[in-house]
Amino acid sequence: MSLPRIAIDAMGGDEGVRVMVSGAALARRRHDRFKFLLVGDEVRIKAALDNHPNLRGASEILHCDDVVAGDEKPTAALRRAKTTSMGLAINAVKTGDCGAAVSAGNTGALMAMSKLALRTMPGIDRPALAALMPSLGDNDVVMLDLGANTECDARNLVQFAIMGAAYSRIVTGKDAPRVRLLNIGTEDIKGTDSVQDAARALRAATGLAMSFEGFVEADKINRGEVDVVVTDGFSGNIALKAIEGSARFVTDLLRNAFTSSLRSKIGFLVSRPATELLRHHLDPNNHNGGVFLGLNGVIVKSHGSANTQGVANAVAVAARLLEESLTERITADLAELGTEKLRDKGSSAK
Known part of the structure; x- marks a missing residue:
């Protein structure tokens, strides 16, 4: 099965052309149906393609030597x-x-450009940045928003829940993913007015392909008890950075402990299979590929520091969303209930 081509911003990210091209080549080796438009400096891209003949015949180059800087304002x-x-x-x-674009460049600029060029889908007020996070359950957790919208009202949160559930159904295969709103407690009385209103609207809603299960606290995000975590971009970005920092802290702590003495080094050799599994599970490259949900098109954001494996995973995310018709699923979910009915239910529940 052939897919629409995937555009690769070859100049974005910490290492630019080298890692973006090698990541696309790895994705191509795994799935030979992928075809690409590589956008960036033609001379550098051609030089990188010399090391990846499998990619050369499946790619076209669009020359461009102008790059969005990592610290550039949107x-x-x-x-x-x-x-x-x-x-x-x-x-x-x-x-x-x-059919899709992948970039490891400036997140704010990518969101601003994508929103201006593609516009939001009918029934969606704001796009949201969603990503997959590791968990102790059978599948990764979809979390959104992770920084695109620092302030959100109840209507935005309800729309995020619909989009996140559609994304989760693709990556988990579940017909009704478990959806929860991030909150400071699980009791019904906890949270801001926006969170409370969104919860009331989702509880009252019928016809949505999700199982709304109330609230989740930040320490339970990765426990395997939820499939979709919905929050505003301010709280979501803080939670994401805290989780990533904790993962690095644990791995660094283990590394220091295992190298502190000869006895510890022997212990490391014994437990190495388990520590390698932990390292693999916590490596953000193995969960790379944030998605701007709610746009009329598929845009995937790769970590700026992603390696070849990470870029390949981001490309695979873009391909899977094309293959599974993500935007069409979100449109169908919105039509099933209608955003006006959601707004009415949210306001009448106050």
């Missing part, structure tokens, strides 16, 4: 949307030349 990047590798990759999705 407003400044928007003015150069027609000349930068990031902007041209997004535009390829807008024109239909590609």
